Amino acid sequence: MDYGKLTRRGALGVAAAMTVASSANAAPDEATEKVQGIGGFFFRAEEPKVVAQWYADNLGITLTPTSYDQTPWRQEAGTTVFGPFRQDTKYFGDMAKQWMLNFRVANLDKMAAQLTAKGIKVEIDPETYPNGRFALLHDPEGNPIQLWQPGGVDRG
DSSP, X not given: OOGGGOOHHHHHHHHHHHHHHHHHHOOOOTTOOOOOSOOOOOOOOSSHHHHXXXXXXXXXXXXXXXXXXXXXXXXXXXXXXXXXXXXXXOTTSSTTOOOOEEEEOSOHHHHHHHHHHTTOOOEEOSOOBTTEEEEEEEOTTOOEEEEEEEBTTBOO
């Protein structure tokens, strides 16, 4: 497989298939410690407070706690793909953007309608893929965000 031409949707499908295949044949590897998941996503923003509030208001991501007494955002367990892309990929859109977040959603149509009602442009991909459905939007600073409703071979 040519991973240089692999799309995000394809990567999710490959990850799902590999997870199913490897879990059936996997022997415990007690010598290698592995990360348990993503513990944070940190990025630069021209207006960090405005962007953080946008994610809270529109996607339900709790603001970063300002004390240890506050509860941070907790995500539901599910598929996560860690997928570096070629530097010249057009998949993220604007070449100046170096990352794209993909969020799992339970109901893509409902989430898209909710965002659209707030004046946020959401482009739903009309195709249903073997691993689900996708939509694209951007945060206030133009960073690409993909929404994914798992389905088919990957239930998320």
